[in-house]
Amino acid sequence: MEVEPSLSTSWSRSRIGAFLSQPVSWVFLIVGAIIAFLSLYPTFFLFYGSLTDAPLGLPGKFTLENYVRAYSDPEAYPLLLNSFIFGFGSSGLSILFALTLAWITIRTNAPFRRLFELTAIIPNILPPILVSISWVMLLNPSNGLINGAFVKVLGLEKGPFNIYSMAGLIFVEALILTPLAFLIVAAAMKSMDPSLEESAKTLGSNEFGVMRRITFPLLRPAILAAGTLNFVRAVESFDTPAIIALPARIEVFTTKIWREALGSFPTNHNLAAAYGVGILGIALVFVYLYRRFTSQVENFSTVTGKGFRPHQIDLGRWRFAASGVALLLLVMLVVLPILVLILVAILPYYHVPTWQTWQNLTLDHFRYVWATPRVHKAFMNSLFLALVGATACMVLASLASYITVRTKIAGRGIIEGLVFIPWAFPGTAMALGLLWAYVDFPIPVYATIWIILIAYVTRFLPYGLRAVTSTIIQVHKELEEASIVCGAGFVSTFRRVLIPMMRPGVMAGWIILVTIFMREFSATLFLYSPGAEPLGPLLYFLYLDGMRGRVAAIGLVISVISVILIAVAQRYSRWDSN
Amino acid sequence: MFKHLFFFFFVLAGATLCISPAFSQSSNFVEAGKKEGKAVVYGSLESDSAGAIFAEFKKKTGIDVEYWRASATKVMDRALSEYRAGRPLFDIILTNDNPMQIMFKEGLFAKYESPSAKDFTKESIDPNLGPRYRNVVIGVVYNKSSLSAADAPKTLEDLVKPQYRGKIVMPDPTQHTTTTQWVASLEKLMGKEKADKYIRDLAAQKPILVESLLPAAERVMTGETPIAITYIKYVQIFGQRGAPLDYLRLGKFMGDGHYLTLGNKAPHPNAGKALIDYFLGPESMTSMAKLGEFVNRKGIYPPLADADKVQFVEMHDLNSKQFAEKKKEYQQIFLR
Numbered sequence: 001m002e003v004e005p006s007l008s009t010s011w012s013r014s015r016i017g018a019f020l021s022q023p024v025s026w027v028f029l030i031v032g033a034i035i036a037f038l039s040l041y042p043t044f045f046l047f048y049g050s051l052t053d054a055p056l057g058l059p060g061k062f063t064l065e066n067y068v069r070a071y072s073d074p075e076a077y078p079l080l081l082n083s084f085i086f087g088f089g090s091s092g093l094s095i096l097f098a099l100t101l102a103w104i105t106i107r108t109n110a111p112f113r114r115l116f117e118l119t120a121i122i123p124n125i126l127p128p129i130l131v132s133i134s135w136v137m138l139l140n141p142s143n144g145l146i147n148g149a150f151v152k153v154l155g156l157e158k159g160p161f162n163i164y165s166m167a168g169l170i171f172v173e174a175l176i177l178t179p180l181a182f183l184i185v186a187a188a189m190k191s192m193d194p195s196l197e198e199s200a201k202t203l204g205s206n207e208f209g210v211m212r213r214i215t216f217p218l219l220r221p222a223i224l225a226a227g228t229l230n231f232v233r234a235v236e237s238f239d240t241p242a243i244i245a246l247p248a249r250i251e252v253f254t255t256k257i258w259r260e261a262l263g264s265f266p267t268n269h270n271l272a273a274a275y276g277v278g279i280l281g282i283a284l285v286f287v288y289l290y291r292r293f294t295s296q297v298e299n300f301s302t303v304t305g306k307g308f309r310p311h312q313i314d315l316g317r318w319r320f321a322a323s324g325v326a327l328l329l330l331v332m333l334v335v336l337p338i339l340v341l342i343l344v345a346i347l348p349y350y351h352v353p354t355w356q357t358w359q360n361l362t363l364d365h366f367r368y369v370w371a372t373p374r375v376h377k378a379f380m381n382s383l384f385l386a387l388v389g390a391t392a393c394m395v396l397a398s399l400a401s402y403i404t405v406r407t408k409i410a411g412r413g414i415i416e417g418l419v420f421i422p423w424a425f426p427g428t429a430m431a432l433g434l435l436w437a438y439v440d441f442p443i444p445v446y447a448t449i450w451i452i453l454i455a456y457v458t459r460f461l462p463y464g465l466r467a468v469t470s471t472i473i474q475v476h477k478e479l480e481e482a483s484i485v486c487g488a489g490f491v492s493t494f495r496r497v498l499i500p501m502m503r504p505g506v507m508a509g510w511i512i513l514v515t516i517f518m519r520e521f522s523a524t525l526f527l528y529s530p531g532a533e534p535l536g537p538l539l540y541f542l543y544l545d546g547m548r549g550r551v552a553a554i555g556l557v558i559s560v561i562s563v564i565l566i567a568v569a570q571r572y573s574r575w576d577s578n
Numbered sequence: 579m580f581k582h583l584f585f586f587f588f589v590l591a592g593a594t595l596c597i598s599p600a601f602s603q604s605s606n607f608v609e610a611g612k613k614e615g616k617a618v619v620y621g622s623l624e625s626d627s628a629g630a631i632f633a634e635f636k637k638k639t640g641i642d643v644e645y646w647r648a649s650a651t652k653v654m655d656r657a658l659s660e661y662r663a664g665r666p667l668f669d670i671i672l673t674n675d676n677p678m679q680i681m682f683k684e685g686l687f688a689k690y691e692s693p694s695a696k697d698f699t700k701e702s703i704d705p706n707l708g709p710r711y712r713n714v715v716i717g718v719v720y721n722k723s724s725l726s727a728a729d730a731p732k733t734l735e736d737l738v739k740p741q742y743r744g745k746i747v748m749p750d751p752t753q754h755t756t757t758t759q760w761v762a763s764l765e766k767l768m769g770k771e772k773a774d775k776y777i778r779d780l781a782a783q784k785p786i787l788v789e790s791l792l793p794a795a796e797r798v799m800t801g802e803t804p805i806a807i808t809y810i811k812y813v814q815i816f817g818q819r820g821a822p823l824d825y826l827r828l829g830k831f832m833g834d835g836h837y838l839t840l841g842n843k844a845p846h847p848n849a850g851k852a853l854i855d856y857f858l859g860p861e862s863m864t865s866m867a868k869l870g871e872f873v874n875r876k877g878i879y880p881p882l883a884d885a886d887k888v889q890f891v892e893m894h895d896l897n898s899k900q901f902a903e904k905k906k907e908y909q910q911i912f913l914r
Contacts (some may be wrong), residue, residue: 057662144803242789246750249787249913258753259909265755265901266680267651349819351800360820432655439663447667500914526656530618530667539649545624546792546815 009041013422023490028409031399038458042437044432049433050273055266058434066274069260076256083235083253086169090179090228093174095223101329106189107215108313110322117186118567122334124179124515125562126341127539130555132243133548134340135172145350164248170250173240175333177233178514181226184467187508188222189473192551207313215411222470229466232423236279242394246493269432276430283420338559345552365549369557375538381449382518382535383561389456390513392463394506397464402498405472406480416465423462427522430459435526447529455523460516471505472498504570511569515562584720608639611849616642618846619633620657621672623836623852627869628672631862638856641849642744650677651755661686661843672838674714675707676759676895682706688842690851692815694858702874709858710835713872713890716760717810717831719795722822724804728767731805734828737865746780746798748807751908755901756834756893757791760807762904763832763893781911799823809833814870816880825882830889833872 013472019025050067054060070076102409104110105117123131138146139161147159162168196218200210238254245252253275261272315322346361400419404412422430434455438446445451479501483493499506521536528537535558542550611617621628625647632643648656648669654677660666661684671681681687691708698709718737720744732738737746749757765773769910788794788805795812797803799821810825817823844850856862863875870880872888879885896904 055662057659136802137800140802143800243793246788247786251913255753259905260902263651263753263755264898265651265676265896266907267655268898269655324648338747349799349821350796351821352802358844368735395630414618432659435656435659436663439660446665525648525652526659530620530644541625544647544792545626546796546812547626548796 007554009312017555022255024403024407027399027490028403028412030405032404032415033395033413034396035400035418038454038461039421042458043421044277045436046273046433047428048269050277052270053572055269058557061488066068066270067277070274070278071272076253079251079253079256079322081253082166085166086173086230086241086252087235089166089170090173090177090234091227092400094177094181094230095185095227097178097329097333098185098226099219099223101178101182101326102186102189102375104322104326106186108319110326112313112321112323113326116323116326116330118563118570119320119330119334120182121179121511121515121566122559122563123175123337124183125518125565126337126522126555127519127551128237129178129239129243129543130341130551131176131337132172132240134337135168135175136243137340137352138336139168145352148352163244164271166248166250169240169244169248169250172244173234173237175337176240176335177230177514178329178543180233180463181230183512184226184229184470184505184509185219185222185466187504188470188474190504191471192218209505218474221473221497224289225470229463230291232279232283232286234280236427238427250369273433280421283423284417287416287420338556340554343556344548345556348547365553368550369553374533375444375554377539378533378535379561381532382558385449385452385456386514386517389453389511389517390455393457393461393464393513394468394510397461397468397509398462398499398502399494399507401465401468401472401502402494405469406477416552419461422458425462431455431523431526434458434523439528445517447527449532450530451527452524452534455527456513456517457519459523460520463512463516467509467512468502468505471502471508475501507569507572511566514565516547518558518562584659606847607848607852607855608641611639611641611846611852614641614846614849616644616846617669617853618644618646618667619659619670619672619838620648620653620668621670621838622647622648622653622674623672624869627866627871630869631857632853635845635853635856636863639852643850645855647824649873654679654681657681657841658684659842666841666843667845668841669844669846670728670838670840670853672836672862674834674836675704675710676755676834678707678837679895682839686841687839688844688847690840690854692851692854692858694855695861697876698858698874703835704835707837707839709875710837710860711863712836712866712874713833713892714836715810715831715833715888715890716756716791716807716870717828718805718826719798719808719813720805720826721798721801722824724801727824729774731825731826733826734764735776737805738776738783742805743783744768744786745803746783746785746805746807747794747796748785749790751912752905754790757807758901758904759834759893759896759910760832761908762896762900763891766832766891766894767830776827777908778911781914783816783906785912787912795823808826809874810882810888811870811880814880819868827884827887829887829892832891835874857886 040550051062051064052060053065054064101116101120105113105120135145138144141147141159141162141164144163145161147161150156150159163172192215197210197214200214205213237256238258241250241252241255242258245255257275261268261275320417335571343353345365346363347353348360348362348364351357360479400415403409404416424434438454440446445454473512475498479497480493483497488496519539520534521540523535524536525540528534535554539551539554540553619628619632625645628645631646636642646656650673653671653673657666657668657671658681659669666686669885670680673685687707695703695709698711717899718734719733731739731742751757751761761777764776767773768776786797788797791808792812794806795808795816798806798808799816800832810831813823813825834888838854840847840850840854858875860875860878863873863878867873867880868879868883871883872880872890
């Protein structure tokens with residue numbers, strides 16, 4: 001006897017059938033599955049670890065003790081407040097620097113703006129720890145070079161700056177964070193249609209009014225994207241607080257995590273994971289706020305089918321002043337840290353130079369880079385990881401971004417949340433999660449270069465996603481609709497309409513990722529096969545061994561290679577390159 | 579006649595050496611190790627020291643060494659994770675005492691008595707881990723350009739005198755594990771009561787706290803702070819490059835020991851054993867000492883002034899509970 005399917009069952013089936021008949025649904029399922037796997041598989045181990053009393057890999061009992069210990073200590077909350085001050089201060093200052101620099105280089109006719117644009121990204125290449133060390137050498141109160149110059153020139157009793165303060169901490173972290181904000185904001189600025197600004201001008205607004213009422217609101221998604229990323233990055237950073245906050249006796253939340261979990265002996269990964277879940281909570285609140293602020297997507301759509309170049313403001317005589325401001329920012333961001341690096345690379349040992357120093361300069365550290373096969377091999381490994389990893393990451397980020405911004409598929413928001421999960425855990429804790437996820441994986445990827453690629457995509461996808469989302473939000477739907485009306489399918493529309501329109505964001509994300517992958521070490525360290533190290537771990541070992549000169553020399557070579565990659569990428573990111 | 583007799587004994591000694599178990603044991607491991615192709619080492623020995631020894635080992639035996647270098651805690655984290663997952667990739671672990679003891683208790687190591695161990699002093703041989711091949715010695719280092727020998731402190735007790743207030747840099751004992759151990763072990767040099775007072779006096783000097791021992795040495799090297807509590811080997815290592823450093827001759831110095839031990843699931847056990855034999859041998863220990871390390875093989879010293887007068891006192895081994903308690907205690911004392 002045949003049973004008639006019920007009405008609701010057949011209705012569900014027809015809905016599933018209709019859903020699966022759309023190519024975009026398949027893209028959603030495939031991208032969703034990849035991201036869910038990449039994100040949830042390693043973080044499962046961390047969540048599990050936060051709820052057990054045994055180290056990973058050993059059978060333990062369920063417990064909430066780690067959470068109680070992490071969050072019942074009243075001392076944690078003032079430190080959290082310090083972390084918020086540090087996070088807001090440094091991300092806010094980095095946005096201010098990035099906006100100023102992006103506006104001058106993209107929207108004005110200031111001289112040398114192309115050169116400024118190219119060099120603004122260089123600090124992203126340098127390991128943050130080197131930037132912090134450079135600034136300590138410049139601004140420490142005892143014998144900082146800048147302080148020393150002030151004392152000498154102005155006859156002061158002591159130098160006017162003290163890097164060992166909350167202000168110093170915020171300043172240095174802001175300089176470290178600025179390139180990321182610059183790339184995201186600049187990509188959004190490049191994608192802006194000038195017609196709205198021109199209309200405002202026609203209606204009598206002056207340049208400042210246009211900037212306040214039109215340009216700034218249009219850039220809001222990009223500013224929020226960069227602010228969100230930089231805030232969480234600052235709150236979870238340990239390098240700068242370790243070098244600057246510790247001597248100043250300023251404690252932040254990461255110092256506590258380090259003391260009690262990651263730096264404890266033996267490392268308490270269970271407690272570190274419980275702290276990580278707290279940071280994840282903060283990150284997800286920011287993702288939610290970001291989505292709320294950018295939910296009125298249509299309000300920000302300015303890239304239409306009409307061809308345009310971003311409107312360039314003629315600053316007249318003021319264009320030199322604008323170049324001066326950009327130059328000042330670049331001196332702080334690039335010139336001074338790079339000069340210190342060059343100095344360290346040619347000094348026989350790390351010290352503040354005196355007149356005697358100039359007689360003892362050496363090229364030994366560069367000779368080491370030139371003559372050591374281990375260094376050459378590390379360069380090749382890192383170039384491969386940077387180019388392939390950044391490309392894979394941006395393909396996935398573009399598809400994920402399209403789904404979350406452009407489609408109405410139920411559950412699309414989950415993808416964005418999933419992407420952020422691995423990123424919110426402290427680097428070392430996540431590295432352990434990755435190690436655990438893949439050490440016994442059925443496909444033998446552990447201790448091969450592929451596992452590092454998987455780790456990079458897992459951990460750094462949010463950077464790619466944020467960069468591309470802030471651009472895709474601005475692309476008006478009419479272009480896709482026109483493509484579909486003309487008979488193009490999803491793949492053709494995505495490839496021929498959306499990818500070219502999103503190109504500034506895609507290339508910005510790609511550049512961010514390439515520069516990070518060239519020097520990444522916290523995820524790499526636990527996963528690479530001995531004997532096949534990329535540059536990040538090599539730099540870390542040399543740093544650990546006190547080889548500052550070699551680290552600086554390698555850092556400079558990485559900078560040169562990265563600048564070449566960036567220059568090529570930027571060429572392809574311009575609207576006018578077509 | 580005498581000449582012939584000498585030649586006879588010489589040949590006899592050579593033959594005895596060749597057929598001795600130690601020699602044949604090592605050469606057997608080399609032959610078998612060649613077939614295995616390589617030895618994989620996870621360790622916290624500085625890359626330059628390790629690199630020089632491994633390159634020489636390869637030249638002598640033809641066996642490659644792949645070295646994964648990290649801090650002691652990270653070495654332990656990776657080794658334990660791989661071991662618990664049943665996929666250890668390492669043949670040898672090479673790091674300091676405390677993590678080695680933890681890994682030993684977890685069952686990571688195989689017992690291997692190297693014939694090269696016989697040339698180490700009895701007190702430097704651990705029953706579970708074998709010879710403590712080097713000591714990392716912590717002392718007081720100062721910058722000779724910032725402080726003349728006459729103005730420099732002479733003893734640990736001098737550090738708490740008013741003239742050195744704010745002039746000392748040390749790793750944060752509430753964060754840096756080795757420094758927590760060092761402060762906790764001061765009682766070995768001074769007795770409990772005196773050490774307790776000393777720790778409070780030292781904290782009252784408001785020392786500049788940094789992340790670890792190397793940044794402390796670097797601050798002295800750059801002249802940012804004149805005095806540091808750090809490894810005295812930096813005097814030799816950075817001194818070679820021109821840094822104006824010297825150290826206080828304290829007589830007794832505290833520090834930690836380093837060991838190297840074979841993994842019990844080593845993928846290349848023969849190559850691993852051959853490497854241990856070579857590593858503990860005179861050639862490798864001499865080249866390590868030349869780089870500034872205090873090795874424990876009899877009669878070998880680093881080229882650091884008065885290195886032979888350094889009396890090594892091993893710091894307390896603390897377990898995780900004791901570390902947590904000490905860090906909490908020092909938080910009250912040093913971070914107030």
